[in-house]
């Protein structure tokens with residue numbers, strides 16, 4: 221079975237409190253970004269163990285630490301009838317970019333195994349496996365816009381009309397560790413609660429929708445502010461860091477395509493419609 225794990229963007233991200241277990245409570249909106257890896261899951265050939273083939277962007281770490289292999293192993297622990305699997309991941313979405321690429325790979329591996337081997341797991345059951353793999357992971361099970369709270373893995377419906385919104389993503393090639401990014405944050409309540417702020421026209425978001433990681437990371441990585449400024453200069457109605465960075469996106473409502481941007485190719489500009 222071939223699947224295409226997509227990235228995500230965060231529209232606003234407030235880190236509201238530090239929990240006793242060291243994690244943080246969040247208020248953020250996740251939206252799918254149609255920029256994908258490719259992940260194939262097949263039963264392994266007879267007598268062969270579970271394996272992972274990799275192509276595309278290099279992923280640090282041994283194959284058995286890869287999130288899609290860990291996702292499959294999690295299911296195998298509860299479903300001993302699952303055979304060894306042959307996985308292949310073609311990595312496109314940059315790592316450590318705030319785009320949730322690894323989390324998406326894990327969630328799509330769970331969904332593919334459920335379908336291919338007829339496990340009949342409900343959406344809720346898949347989400348609860350996903351939560352065990354990473355805070356961002358559960359979002360990718362349903363993979364539609366949601367307001368997320370708690371660790372970013374408890375969801376409320378939100379109605380957002382982003383149809384016909386052009387988007388550009390700029391990745392400055394910095395791998396920002398999520399742990400390091402959280403360590404720089406002083407949690408506080410959002411100045412403008414996200415549900416109400418996102419209900420207003422996109423043009424107002426610049427003054428009311430923020431990502432706490434942007435403020436925390438910009439002094440160390442001034443390139444993030446420079447990219448954001450250039451997106452606004454190119455006419456974006458809204459621009460922001462996604463997640464804990466380092467990808468920065470711009471939105472152009474009512475436009476078929478974001479304008480051509482002049483960053484070098486290694487900055488991986490993705491342009492498309494949300």
Ligand SMILES: C[C@](O)(CO)[C@H](O)COP(=O)(O)OP(=O)(O)OC[C@H]1O[C@@H](n2ccc(N)nc2=O)[C@H](O)[C@@H]1O
Nearest residue numbers: 242243244323354355356357371372398399402463464
């Ligand atoms: C920044 C975001 O991308 C926003 O969507 C996510 O919060 C990150 O989620 P993620 O990459 O799935 O994170 P995990 O793999 O679960 O956790 C990595 C590390 O991030 C920190 N972490 C993560 C999520 C959270 N709600 N609070 C945290 O403090 C913890 O130090 C944790 O050890």
Ligand SMILES: Nc1ncnc2c1ncn2[C@@H]1O[C@H](COP(=O)(O)OP(=O)(O)OP(=O)(O)O)[C@@H](O)[C@H]1O
Nearest residue numbers: 280281286287315316317318319320321322323325
């Ligand atoms: N399939 C995978 N894709 C990406 N990273 C993976 C994967 N499996 C394991 N990892 C490990 O996870 C870490 C990347 O996690 P990180 O959270 O920084 O990036 P991400 O999941 O791509 O996106 P985000 O920054 O939004 O969380 C790396 O250390 C990498 O080795």
